[in-house]
Amino acid sequence: MTDGKTATPVKRRKGGAKSSLRLVTDVDMSVPVDPYRTILFPNNLRDMRRQAGYESLLLLAEHIPEIPYIRLSKIERGEVFAKADELRLISQRLNADTLALLIDVRDPGFDIASWSERRGPATRTDWREEEQAILLAALFRRTRQMDRPLSLHQLEEDYGLPPVMVSRIENAIKPIARWNAATLDGICRVIGVADAVALGKHLVTVHGQGLLSDWVARVPGRADREQKTISRIDELRHALIAPAPRSTVQPQSQPTGDEVPAPRPRLPVMGSPLPDGLLAPVLTNHEVEAPAGAGPRAFGLRLCRPTLGPGMPANAVLIVDPDILPSAGGLAVISEGDAYRAVTLATDRQGVLYGYSVIPDREIAIDALAATDVFAVLAVYFI
16 A cells, blocks of 8 residues: 655645744654545445446435435545445445445555545645644643643633544644634643744744654554554455344334334424525424434525535535534535525645535635534435
């Protein structure tokens, strides 16, 4: 499994978030960078889907209601590991061999860089920003575990950094330049520096003193990713070769006439069209079944118009969860004042996350928005 790492000059997209931390990127910090750390499960779903005539993943998702569109998207992009039962469902719909969905990443001919390019627009790595992300992860871990122990509760209550954000910081999920102002302020206060410029200089200083070496080694890197990928694909291959397991649910006694099965939770559907592609949060007379994983604040949002292009028709109902952070390759809903805007999510060549709509033509820098104004879309129903 090769990584084909060749540094490429980065051209920043107009409107992308730019951090003052780039003032120190001329310093060679010699930190190992894994540009493919978000690719855990390379697979053949994209190619096999197209061979089966499904040009859009949404079209395939309509025929596999058991797997929410967002999860299917993450599987195709290799961001999460599929379950054996999910692969069986997918191959059944594609009328293909289930094992063909798996890639032998041990094959010398497999190149993760080429696979990554085929899954969408190529992402060029800014090595200095990636190095800084790893150093920040190491310093953050060291600070809260050695210098002055801070619990997850303290980090959320006193510094405005919820557990999910702490996890992303400590695992170097994205470059420092992509953190919004509120998160960056919380990070600086944890580290004990005045601002972003001071943080950048502090990273260089403590790393130069050798204080972060042991902690950098604790940040998951290329070897961890590759081993995890190999192990999980092997497990999936064995599970798919074995006969499909019978249901492990124990037989239940027949219900009496007085017993009624508990209904699946229902979610309210809102949505009324406004100018400029916006949607008013007006309740409709529709309800939809909550998908697996939906939280207590989840709701349905009727799209009303094909603002995301022909692949997402006006009768689509997006299942929105304000308590879940969205990610590239999926859909999101942005709160704009008293209205909502639906967008598709993708990263540019530098890895900056953007939200896009087709009608009207919009490009929105997601990381410049407050986390409380961007909601994940868990599933899409068509009614």
